[in-house]
Amino acid sequence: MSRERLRALREELARQGVQAFLVPRGDEYQNEYVPASDERLAWLTDFTGSAGMAAVATEHAALFVDGRYTLQAQQELGDQPIDQENLGMGNIADWLCSQLKEGQALGYDPRLHTEPSLALLKKRLGERDIALRPLEQNPVDAVWSDRPTPPCGAARPHPHTFTGEHSAEKRKRIAELLADKRADALWLPNPEVCAWLFNIRGSDVPHLPVALASALLYRDGTATLYLSKEAVGEALIEHLNSEVTLVSDKSELFAAAKRHHVAKVWVDPQITNCWTLQQLRALDIELLQERDPITQAKACKNAVELDGARAAHERDGAALSEFLAELPEAVAAGTADNSFGELEAVQLLRARREAREGFSDDSFDSISGYGPNGAIVHYRVDRESSLALKPEGIYLIDSGGQYPDGTTDVTRTVALGEFPPLAREHFTRVLKGHIAIATLRFPKGTCGEQIDAFARKSLWDVGLDYAHGTGHGVGSFLSVHEGPQRIGKAASGVALQPGMILSNEPGFYLTGQYGIRIENLIFVKECAEHHGFFEFEELTLTPIDRELIDADLLTDREREWLNNYHQRVRETLMPLVNEKTQVWLQEATQPIG
Structure with missing residues (x-):
């Protein structure tokens, strides 16, 4: 083909x-x-x-x-x-x-x-x-003769109870930055920044709850917003009110710029396509090419968004714990004719999430990798590749959910039975890196690349590493991969700030044998003990497999962190899970001596 x-x-x-x-x-x-x-x-x-x-x-x-x-x-x-x-x-x-x-x-x-x-x-x-x-x-x-039709689903208001700030307030706040830059308008190039600024969501993109949109925000806080005709309903019109003009043809955005006598537009060249810049230049509009201010603003979650993230992670942690509690029996019940494989595991986890309030979609295609497939960092299972899970070896599940109050992303690596002895050391060294980030305190102005090595040191000590970043930003009922914040080797130049949600996911992958990754979502907050310093708070609530831990490799401080984390997981999730999972949870969160 x-x-x-x-x-x-x-x-x-x-x-x-x-x-x-x-x-x-x-x-x-x-x-x-x-x-x-x-x-x-x-x-x-x-x-x-x-x-x-x-x-x-x-x-x-x-x-x-x-x-x-x-x-x-x-x-x-x-x-x-x-x-x-x-x-x-x-x-x-x-x-x-x-x-x-x-x-x-x-x-x-x-x-x-x-x-x-x-x-x-x-x-x-x-x-x-x-x-x-x-x-x-x-x-x-x-x-491409059978190319699918581009989507044009309905856009819907995202309630203030989840956003914590009205669209008009956001537009006024960002418009003040335009005045400081002496720019007449800001170009909003993609659905994510539009979703945040206008407090709207949609279903045009898999796993990303947005409507395809772009817009111009003017210095007075009014805006012109492009959405397809099919996306607009009465509720949306009422939500946006007369300060936001809707257009259904992208060319009308440029015509609107002309009508508003826009002479200078703030554009972010990193996220704005070449065609758009060509259209603006054709109108003799001056371009102020700087980083988009909305990307930074939406990265710093307000108190309402952080409370929503906590609530979403409680429900999500309960769903994942129910899945993990059922997993051993499902694997043991598999037969040659009716095996329980990587694909069936994804379906079971999806069913547990669907039973939770507000669940709307996976936040990405789950990475469900058993044995050698777990060593493929971004493996995507299908019917042909799906391996049957057996009561032996190591299984990695990286998954997440989209809820109106938050976006989740969590990876757990579990032993299904006997496993290669070396895996225990590899897992524990990954865990040590995970704890190093989780417990880190750092001064204001610190960027993600400056703390990445803490996650890798235990692996580096024995000549090992992993070929992906340690952490990415996460949105609030938006993209599971959100900028500009990140933790990785590559320089970002973006200082970590209070309210930013990131993943903490060191890993190790032994080609042909197994993959290991431990991922929680965390957010940046002020350090209560040291002025001018920040630290992280955990959002994810799911046990870490104690069977894979070599306790002798952990320091007293690392054991304390793990035991405290498991105590919090147990106390928070016990009222939210079924009786069978309560029994499993009690055992899975026992202290390590």
Whole structure:
């Protein structure tokens, strides 16, 4: 199938007069999770990871992925005529320079890329006299005959009881920043920033409760908001009131800018696509290119949002605990004819979450990996890949839920029976890194990259590491992967601030044998004991498998943290779970001496 699609795409490239084309994993809003109609990379290559890029030239094609997806890409590419390479614009530039000749052109869809993301590529190709050419029509769309229809679901108000701040108050607060910058308007490039500013939610994107939208916010706090006609109902119109003008064609946003005599627009080039910048420049509008202020504002949750996150995590922890309590019996009951596998485990966990108040969707596709599949960092199970779970070995489940009061993301690694002896040391070293972050105190102004090494030290001590970040930001009934905050090796330059929710998820992966990851969500708060210092508070409430812990490797302080955490889990969840899970919970949270 891939060969036929590559052939059709190359014919279309020839028709459009370019010799190569970039196929990113993304949409015009730069979303991480995209509608089915924007899954161009998966359609072309069968790669289903959430990050990657394909480059197709006349003779060869390549898929570029990062360390999280190395094994997954190998499996999904199979024997297709597509090379696998390491993700990075430098690597992509090297590959394209080897494929293209002087005077030839690389085509790209300007709606799917940002100018900063293409800067290095433009420079490197320009040095070889190779043109970087924006195309009016995406060549993949031209040959994708059964492409799904783009979504246009209903947008709905998100109540003040969950947001803690009215849209008008948010708009006024952000508009004051416009005055400081002497800008006439702020460009809102994607559904997430629109969802936060206007207090609306939707169902256009899998696992992301948003409606496809973009907008302009003016200095007086009024706004023009793009939503499809089908997304708008009476409740939404009443919610937005007359201060927000709704339009159903993106071109009307630019016409609105002209009507409002906008001379200078604040845009974030990192999250605004090239096509939008082209349209604004065509109107002779000056661009103030700085980081979007809404991304930072929504990252710092207010008291209502934090209370909602706590409540959502209590219900979610109860659901996950019920699943973990049932897991051993479900595995033991499996037979050769009716096995309980990775896929059935996902279905069971989903059923337990669906029974909880407010659950609306998974926050991402669950990573359910048994044995060697657990070593694939972002493994996605399907009917063909699903391994039967047996009463032996190690199982990793990374999952989360979307609730109107909060978004959850939690990973637990559990022993299903006998397991390789070395796994106990690996698990304990991952746990030590997890506790190091959980108990850390740090001064105001500290960025995530400055604390990442605390999570890795115990692994580094024995020459081990993991090829993913330690923590990502999480939204409030929004994206499970939210910026700008993160904890990782790469520099972000973003200081951690009170109210920011992050994951704490060190791991270790032994290819072909097992994967280990322990993930809780935490949030930043003021340190009561030391002025000018911050610390973290746990949100996630689920036992950590004591069977996998080598207590001799833990310090007294680490044992104390674990025992206190388990006591809190037990006391909080006991009233929320069934009798069978109460028995399991009592045993799972016993102190370690």
